[in-house]
Amino acid sequence: MSTETGSGTETSTTAPSSSINLESVRAIAKKDFQDSVRSWLFWGLSSFFFMLLVAIAGGLAYFGENIAQAGATTEFLVILVSYATLLVLPLIALVLGWQSIAGERESGSIKILLSLPHSRKDVLLGKLIGRSAVLSLSLTVGFALAGVIVAAxxxxxxxxxxxxxxxxxxxxxxxxxxIAVSLSSLTRSTTIAGAAMFGVFVLFYIVWNAIIQAIQTLIGWGYLSPETYTLEVNGESFEAERLPDWAFFIDSIDPGNAYSNALSIVTGATETELGVALEEAMFDGSVPFYLQDWFSFIILLFWIVAPIAIALYRFDRVDL
Known part of the structure; x- marks a missing residue:
């Protein structure tokens, strides 16, 4: 278990880690990226994204003649690809970050790295930038190579x-x-880090959805009180029930939901008019800010900044 560094000797050893050297961060990120290129990880991911796009576009072109005639092929491509990336990207990112710090701590190479003029914060930020660069550039290369074929x-x-x-x-x-790099920095072994990555995946893809289902069940059993609203259909008014506001907030901060909602702003894959009208009716025409599409960007930025901020604080204080 990680322990706080409390002795005088430990304090003097970790004192330099309180500062961040941008050149040091850049050097670590560059080496991390180059290692991925040499191991063919970068090219493997690029090929995967390329094949994923081409396969989905091919299926859409073959089976979606009516969609093509309606001129909405790119919109449907965005929707279909987003369904795939909603699941695939977290898995890839978690695997990329799994051994980023924990692997070096387990092998002891982290101490060699820190014996150079690198602080702990430099190492953590460098690893995050390096792994993010591998994922981002492999996505870009895959999308770019597939673009011509997809368009055709x-x-x-x-x-x-x-x-x-x-x-x-x-x-x-x-x-x-x-999230992955941050968790990796707080674990001593790749086994524990792997369990943490699995836990994150289960949290967002099983537990998070189960929470909403549990709330709906508790409302059905009468343990929680739902919110009511008036719904008009064909000129007639009906009383309907919805989840409490706090339940919608819990649902909105899931990274996957934020990703899907943000796509509505930057692409043509917008919500249906019926869905928008229903959402407005549920909240009497005033949709809460946390359910508006623009807030999805804030949520995604939160999941980038918050985990690494916590890790930067904790990693300075763990016993390596």
Missing amino acids: MLGSFDVVDYVGLLAMSILYGIAYTS
Whole structure:
């Protein structure tokens, strides 16, 4: 278990770690990225994203003739790819960050790295930037190489939507990379780090959804009180029930939901008019700020900044 550094000797050893040297951060990030390129990790990810896009575009071109005739092929491509990246990107990011710090602590190479003029904060930020660069550039290369083929397959191709999907996928991937690197810095072994990564995946893809289902169940059993609103259908008014505001807030801060909602702003994959009207009716025409699409960017930025900020504070104080 990690312990706080409390002795005088330990304090003097870790004192330099309170500062951040940008040149040192850049050097660590560069080496981390170059190691990934040499191990073919970067090219493997680029090939994967390339094949994913081409496969989805090929299926859409083959089975979606009516969609193509309606001129909405890029919009549907964004929707289909986002469904895939919603699951795939967190897995890739968590695997990328899994051994970033824990592996070096387990092998003891972290002490050699820190014997050079690098502070702990430099190492942590360098690893985050390096792993984020691997994921971001592999996404960019995969999207760029697939772009020509996708455009040829679809016939109708919106570059703005395509680039918007890429940009949001990068932001979403960096959020999970930050979570992964941060957790890796707080664990002594790759086994514990791996368990932590699995726990994060279960949290956001099983537990988070289960919380909303549990709230709905408790409302159905009468243990929680729902909110009521008036819904008009064909000129007639009906009383309907919805989840409490705090339940919607819990649901909104899931990175996956934030990613999907943010795509509505930067691409043509917008919500349906019926969905927008229903949401407005549920909140009497005043949708809370945390359910508005622009707030999704704040949530994604939070998941990038908050984990690494906590890790920067804690990593200075753990016993290596």
